[in-house]
Amino acid sequence: MGVVHESCGGYASEPFVSLVGGYPGEDVYPIKDFRVEWGPIFHRGRLDGSARVLVLGQDPATHESISRRILVGEAGQRVQGLLAKIGITRSYVMVNTFLYSVYGQAGGERHIGDQGITAYRNAWLDALLVGTDVTAVVALGSLAKTAYAAWAKTQPAAAGALHLAAIRHPTFPESSARATHRPLAETTADLHANWNAALPELAAHVTPEGPTNLTPYAAGWQPGDLVTIPEADLPAGTPPWWRDLDGWAVRSGADANEKRATIEVTVPKGAQTWPSV
Amino acid sequence: MGVVHESCGGYASEPFVSLVGGYPGEDVYPIKDFRVEWGPIFHRGRLDGSARVLVLGQDPATHESISRRILVGEAGQRVQGLLAKIGITRSYVMVNTFLYSVYGQAGGERHIGDQGITAYRNAWLDALLVGTDVTAVVALGSLAKTAYAAWAKTQPAAAGALHLAAIRHPTFPESSARATHRPLAETTADLHANWNAALPELAAHVTPEGPTNLTPYAAGWQPGDLVTIPEADLPAGTPPWWRDLDGWAVRSGADANEKRATIEVTVPKGAQTWPSV
Numbered sequence: 001m002g003v004v005h006e007s008c009g010g011y012a013s014e015p016f017v018s019l020v021g022g023y024p025g026e027d028v029y030p031i032k033d034f035r036v037e038w039g040p041i042f043h044r045g046r047l048d049g050s051a052r053v054l055v056l057g058q059d060p061a062t063h064e065s066i067s068r069r070i071l072v073g074e075a076g077q078r079v080q081g082l083l084a085k086i087g088i089t090r091s092y093v094m095v096n097t098f099l100y101s102v103y104g105q106a107g108g109e110r111h112i113g114d115q116g117i118t119a120y121r122n123a124w125l126d127a128l129l130v131g132t133d134v135t136a137v138v139a140l141g142s143l144a145k146t147a148y149a150a151w152a153k154t155q156p157a158a159a160g161a162l163h164l165a166a167i168r169h170p171t172f173p174e175s176s177a178r179a180t181h182r183p184l185a186e187t188t189a190d191l192h193a194n195w196n197a198a199l200p201e202l203a204a205h206v207t208p209e210g211p212t213n214l215t216p217y218a219a220g221w222q223p224g225d226l227v228t229i230p231e232a233d234l235p236a237g238t239p240p241w242w243r244d245l246d247g248w249a250v251r252s253g254a255d256a257n258e259k260r261a262t263i264e265v266t267v268p269k270g271a272q273t274w275p276s277v
Numbered sequence: 278m279g280v281v282h283e284s285c286g287g288y289a290s291e292p293f294v295s296l297v298g299g300y301p302g303e304d305v306y307p308i309k310d311f312r313v314e315w316g317p318i319f320h321r322g323r324l325d326g327s328a329r330v331l332v333l334g335q336d337p338a339t340h341e342s343i344s345r346r347i348l349v350g351e352a353g354q355r356v357q358g359l360l361a362k363i364g365i366t367r368s369y370v371m372v373n374t375f376l377y378s379v380y381g382q383a384g385g386e387r388h389i390g391d392q393g394i395t396a397y398r399n400a401w402l403d404a405l406l407v408g409t410d411v412t413a414v415v416a417l418g419s420l421a422k423t424a425y426a427a428w429a430k431t432q433p434a435a436a437g438a439l440h441l442a443a444i445r446h447p448t449f450p451e452s453s454a455r456a457t458h459r460p461l462a463e464t465t466a467d468l469h470a471n472w473n474a475a476l477p478e479l480a481a482h483v484t485p486e487g488p489t490n491l492t493p494y495a496a497g498w499q500p501g502d503l504v505t506i507p508e509a510d511l512p513a514g515t516p517p518w519w520r521d522l523d524g525w526a527v528r529s530g531a532d533a534n535e536k537r538a539t540i541e542v543t544v545p546k547g548a549q550t551w552p553s554v
Contacts, residue, residue: 003299003302004299005300006298007298009287009288009294010286010289010512011284011286011513012286017286020282020284020513020514021281021283022281022282023282025280026550031550031551032551032552036551037516037518037544037551038516038544039515039516040514042513068513068514068515235345235512236288236297236319237297237300237316237318239314239316240316252541256554257549257554260544260549260551260554261543261544262543262544263541263542264529264540264541264542265539265540265542266539267314267537267538267539271314272314272534272537272538273303273308273314274314274380274537275309276534277533277534
């Protein structure tokens with residue numbers, strides 16, 4: 001027992017016990033537009049008051065539906081890299097604009113103003129931003145920015161003390177390339193320009209835990225730009241490859257219904273350490 | 278927010294923080310014989326001292342590798358039904374003989390006496406059985422019986438005060454039918470005879486929480502013999518179908534290596550409540 005493993009203690013204390021106990025279901029999140037069937041996925045990171053930065057993401061995806069923590073896949077690892085640049089390796093907390101994965105393109109836009117969705121999200125933001133040590137909020141994408149604004153209106157004093165970095169979503173390069181048929185290198189450069197512009201002010205509003213590295217992003221994703229999810233962020237006993245850079249969860253199926261119903265989880269090649277049979 | 282959801286709070290307090298922090302890895306559980314790559318899966322049920330029965334299972338399987346709690350699939354639902362018969366619906370705790378899924382037939386037999394495996398299991402049994410309100414232990418299968426005996430030798434006083442129901446493993450019918458080519462109805466009858474014989478004494482040694490129903494098992498699995506896993510046993514936000522009677526996780530792949538590497542998770546038909554697309 002030489003190694004001591006860290007893990008996320010979950011939602012054992014208030015207000016989080018009540019927040020996870022009272023999550024909204026299909027009555028609030030229409031199943032036509034949200035993958036309610038995969039359950040709500042609440043957060044990632046510190047719930048013990050040690051967070052200095054709050055990341056507001058959009059919605060959980062495939063890896064998150066299995067690991068039960070948000071921003072664990074590619075998007076999460078890009079964000080983890082961004083936080084590392086400002087010297088933040090542990091003192092953050094992340095929640096999403098939507099508790100369930102958005103199904104289809106327009107679902108997010110359609111429901112960003114829904115009252116029940118907003119009320120529940122604001123209860124989490126109150127818990128994490130009012131009277132806490134968080135000094136900056138990173139909003140990923142336009143829906144997160146809207147969600148933050150909706151909360152800020154209800155808590156003007158708390159919001160007034162926070163720095164907001166409203167930046168492009170970490171998977172903007174892929175979604176934009178698909179939508180516009182521009183090369184991925186170009187849309188990646190766009191994301192990087194956007195993040196580079198936000199970095200100095202963000203860094204200025206967060207007390208780092210360790211060394212910062214404000215070298216701008218350049219020429220695609222470089223080594224170190226993506227960072228593995230810390231062991232402390234996932235539940236106890238989670239396999240290490242669930243936090244790793246290689247993807248391990250995909251939707252699969254012959255048609256849209258099957259694809260909606262199925263996630264295939266595969267140990268990445270690098271983690272297949274058993275003797276071949 | 279009318280519904281209030283329950284969930285398993287996990288391992289937030291001692292001695293469980295230390296137990297999950299110090300789990301053994303490949304040095305103790307050889308990867309040739311255990312699916313170490315899917316991570317350790319620790320328990321299911323009450324860790325707050327309210328348990329009256331401890332169930333000692335064998336090893337986690339497919340559903341457990343995703344839900345991260347033991348005895349959740351078919352075997353778990355049969356055990357849940359057994360506990361219901363003696364009037365126990367919540368006041369139990371379950372751990373396994375092996376922390377990782379056994380790979381291959383002989384792995385369990387080969388390692389049941391391993392010192393590192395035994396020491397870690399005994400630390401859990403100490404935490405759950407010494408100075409607690411547990412009055413009976415249900416050992417599922419012969420390896421669990423051996424594991425219990427190994428612990429009892431180290432804690433004779435505590436063990437002396439406990440009733441042991443060493444019964445056949447809940448999936449004995451399937452494994453025995455496969456091994457002996459006897460009809461499943463016959464091997465199921467064998468299991469039921471074995472469980473029926475143990476029920477009266479087990480019931481006599483456990484203070485029920487609610488009504489008991491000691492009607493013997495008869496003629497295959499009847500309605501009520503299998504019981505859904507309680508919401509309180511799984512982590513917050515877990516989809517309801519992860520606790521349900523329909524299977525939802527299978528190993529898939531073209532050969533033994535792919536099968537070892539892959540689990541396919543599929544929302545059961547009955548839980549596919551979205552509008553068809």
